[in-house]
Amino acid sequence: MSDNLIPAIRGALDKLRPAERKVGEVVLADLDFAIHASISELAARAGVSEPSVTRFCRAVGCESLRQFKVQLAHGLAAGVPYQAVTIDKDDDAATLVHKVCDSISVALQDVRERTDPAALDAAAALIAGARRVCCIGVGSGSGVVAQDAFLRFLRLDIAATAHSDGHLQRLAAGMLDSSDVLLAISLSGRSPEVNDSVRIAKQQGARVIALTQVGTPLGWDAHVPLLLPPSSAATPYSPGVSRLMQLTVIDMLAIAVALRRQPEVLEKARRAKAELERTQSPRRA
Numbered sequence: 001m002s003d004n005l006i007p008a009i010r011g012a013l014d015k016l017r018p019a020e021r022k023v024g025e026v027v028l029a030d031l032d033f034a035i036h037a038s039i040s041e042l043a044a045r046a047g048v049s050e051p052s053v054t055r056f057c058r059a060v061g062c063e064s065l066r067q068f069k070v071q072l073a074h075g076l077a078a079g080v081p082y083q084a085v086t087i088d089k090d091d092d093a094a095t096l097v098h099k100v101c102d103s104i105s106v107a108l109q110d111v112r113e114r115t116d117p118a119a120l121d122a123a124a125a126l127i128a129g130a131r132r133v134c135c136i137g138v139g140s141g142s143g144v145v146a147q148d149a150f151l152r153f154l155r156l157d158i159a160a161t162a163h164s165d166g167h168l169q170r171l172a173a174g175m176l177d178s179s180d181v182l183l184a185i186s187l188s189g190r191s192p193e194v195n196d197s198v199r200i201a202k203q204q205g206a207r208v209i210a211l212t213q214v215g216t217p218l219g220w221d222a223h224v225p226l227l228l229p230p231s232s233a234a235t236p237y238s239p240g241v242s243r244l245m246q247l248t249v250i251d252m253l254a255i256a257v258a259l260r261r262q263p264e265v266l267e268k269a270r271r272a273k274a275e276l277e278r279t280q281s282p283r284r285a
Contacts, residue, residue, distance in 0.1 A: 005072045006031075009060055014113070019052035020059055025229075027072075029215030035073050039065050045215060107241045111248050114229040120249075123209045123224045124256035130181040132159040134201075136169045137185035138193050145211070145246040146185050152254035155272070157265050166193030173197040178205035187228070187242050189216020198222070211249055226253070 009024050016024060026046045027034040034042065042065070043050045053065060062068035091099065127133055133153055137146035143164035150162035163169045170193070173182060182201040186194045189212035198208050198221050210222030219225040228245050258266060 012060055016059055019048040020056040022046040022048050023053050023056040025214040029213050035069050103241050107245050110229040111245050119226055126181050126207050127257050128260040131179040133181045134172050135162040135183045136197055138191050141243045142185040149250045155269050156258055157268050169193050169197040173200040176201050176204050176206035180206045182206050182208045185211045186218050189218035
């Protein structure tokens, strides 16, 4: 058992039983919560039984939850780095090129291994059958991803909108009904604007798809959660990595929707692209 529990937990996830894996995902998603939570609180957040929490602790080398929390706290207090790719302030440009690319590679590998195909298929079915899709997100990360999702769905002839302003998000959510879908994007899953909009949309009968990390309130509240793993590659020095993870899932979702709506919609998209290219080409004298 390593002195640093975090990489040990990450490395063990794929080998754990499903219930134990859920506990590990909750721990990685919120380390502070894991250190202070009781066994019942951990079990409730993970949606498993209390014995599953105990089995998880033993699976990662600890005899009890108490020992697990003590060792986890010691590792964090010691400042042990747990990123798979660590950026150092003294790195030169050549080193940064390699490390940033390695970070992206690690993050996308996480997405590939951990994306739930059933959830992706369920989300695509909701969007393909919706009257309209409202995409929401806040800030330079999730807000940008929401705009990208809107553009992807627009190209598929889907009535879509995107909002990054909190007031407009709540207003748009209140206009939805049971034939509509709200796509809520928040990596932390704790954005007040986004979570308020989700609550409003659900009250109106709309279906909610959430793109967020595992173990977040947004993921628990959504009808269909698309859960991103807590990637070791997303560091304070490379916040763009998390955005690339979100955009990758949006790509998967848009393609899954397109396959459900072919061939008519794909033909429309082909004609629109051809017309756009024609109008943008240099005019001949």
